[in-house]
Every structure is written in structure tokens, then in C-alpha cells.
Amino acid sequence: MVTNPTGTRQVRRKILSALNYNCQPVLKMTPDFEIPMRVLGIESSCDETAVAVYDGAQGLLAHALHSQVALHAPHGGVVPELASRDHVRKLLPLVREVLNEAGAAPESIDGLAYTAGPGLMGALLVGATFAQSLALAWNRPCVGVHHMEGHLLAPWLEPHAPDFPVLALLVSGGHTLLVAVEGVGDYRLLGESIDDAAGEAFDKVAKLLGLPYPGGPALAALAETGAPDRFHFPRPMLDRPGLDFSFSGLKTAVLYAVREAQAEAPLDDRLRADLARGFEEAAVAVLAEKCRRALAQTGLRRLVVAGGVGANRRLRAALLQMGASLGVEVFYPRSAFCTDNGAMIALAGYHRLRAGERGAGAVRARWPIDGLRPPGQQTG
């Protein structure tokens, strides 16, 4: 899978020597017929390094995350090369931390899972190389998983998880997807953003308002103090049928409002908060209405919401309210499992390893979710 074999060998050697392994399978062998039940998950697709241990019998045993916010903040956004280097620095300490916290010896790990895409190419390669090296050293199977499948399955990390089928709204920094989900790996894409993803729109509008990276949470916090009705921004794509989204027009509408206001006077805190609130109201209204339509169209009675924007309080409240009015049950993971985390990758990997998948294939910057197949049926 790796496009840079020399670099990969070097990284492997470094990891193995740091772990005091000399390429010997020193730990318990997993015979082919044994189902891997305890999975170490590794997430490194963007600006968070995250590791977790998920156990099929006991659930999530431990998870740890290192955020690169401080690293990228001076640059106003994610710098891919810095992200890759930081993943290299942080993965090993995080693995040690979660194994320790889980009380899990390395030999109790039955398989490894890493994010194989979509995401930043260099960052993905670091996680893939690291996971495959550990798998080699520990003589364990390894599988590359889809980042958005990880997000989609995050609600099943919680004690009150839904039965299938469900409608999934996945709202992250790179994707806005509505998916009909029959089961793990059985996904029918109903709608997606034709331009900016929801999280990307939050981030760009935050930048317009002078907020620091990462913009989404900062914008949401500012919007808390804003007036809901001072700015009424357009609700894109609600005037036409279909379940696709578009957020770039909404972002442009905020830009014009900012320019208009700035022509009068510099933006003050009140105005910025009201603009943030106006934007958030419009974005949430669009997401909620598209969910309502998708539920009506599919007849599904359960909605799961995940991805970074799923941590947004106003969105959570709006969807819960909509669900209550329709008799639809709405499920979220806790906020820490809406944003990127290792637990969701461990869980997705658990399903795939358990079914016998051993796909340590190429990492992919782009990877449509509806190209996935149920565990055990995935090829490449």
C-alpha cells in the first residue's frame, strides 16, 4: 500500500526499536480461526492523533487523544506537513497510555485498525505505517477502515445504541452525508453537500468573524450570546427537492453582511455574536429539514447523528425536537465521540476484523462511503 517503501521501513524500524521489539513475533499467536475480539484503533486522518482499545465483550476499555490545535493555531488552519510530523511524535506515547489505562498487555490485543481514508495523505500514511508495523511486530491482523464509517458507528459506543436500520446524518469538517444504513457496511447515500461541508462552512464563517482556528466550536460559543432574529440568512437547497446540501451560498451571505456592517463601523462583539447566531440558525435549519425529508422519504424511525458538527448544541437540540415531533428516536454519541477519536476507529475495525477482513490496503485521500461493503465482503 505504501508509496514510500524506504521511509516506511525507517518508520517501522524506529517504532520497533522504541518498543524493544526486534521483529520477532514475541507475543501470543492468533490462529487464523480465532476471531479477533480486542482491537487497538488508531486515528490520524487530520489534526487529531487518537488511540483506543475496544473489546467485543467489554466495550471501550480506554481512549486517548492529542489535539494539534496549538500547533496549527498560529497558521489559522491545518498545515498538513506539521500534522504528519506531530502524528509521528504522538502515536507511540498514546498507544502506551491507552494500553496502560485499559490494563491491557500488548499480547491481549487481537487486531489493529487504522484510518485508511478519507483524510490528509501524509497524516493517513503515518497512522497506516505505524499500525502495520505494530501488527507485524505483534503478529496480529490489521485493517484499514473508513473514517466516515467510524463516525457513523460512534453512537454504538454508547450504552443506549439503536438497532438497525437507521438514517445517519454525518456532519464533519470534510463531509455532509445523509445515509440510509441497513447494517454495518450497508450504506445507501441519500444526499451530500455539493460544495462546502457543514463543518467547513462553520470554520470559514468563523474566520470571516475573526475567530481563531478551530472555528466551529468558537463560532458556536459566540452564537450562544447572539440574537436569533437580527440576521435571517438564506436556507440553501430547501426550495428544491432532493437531499443534497449546499453551504457556500450561506457563507457568501454572511460575507456580504459582514462587509455591509464593516462599511458603517468595525465589527463589535454584539454584531459578531448576532451574525454567528444568524448563521448557526440557518445551518441548523437546513440540516434538520433535510433530515426530516429523508426520514419521510425512507420511512426510517431512527436517526443517528455524528461527526464534529454533531457536537453542536443547537443542532442536537433541533434534531431532538424534530425527532420528538415525528416519533423518531434520535441518537448521538457523546460530544467527544462526535469529533475525531480513536474509539470509533477501533469499533469499526472490530466489526471488520471479526468478519475476517485483513485489508491493510492503500490509504485514500478520497473514498466515497457508499463504496463500502458489509464486513467480510470488502475487497480493497
Ligand code: KG4
Ligand atoms: O469530525 P471532525 O472532528 O473532523 C473531520 O472528520 O472533519 O469534524 C471537525 C469539524 C470542524 O469543521 C469543526 O469546526 C466542527 O467539526 N465542529 C463544530 C463543533 N465542534 C466541532 N461545528 C459546530 N459546532 C461545534 N460545537
Ligand code: ZN
Ligand atoms: Zn472526522
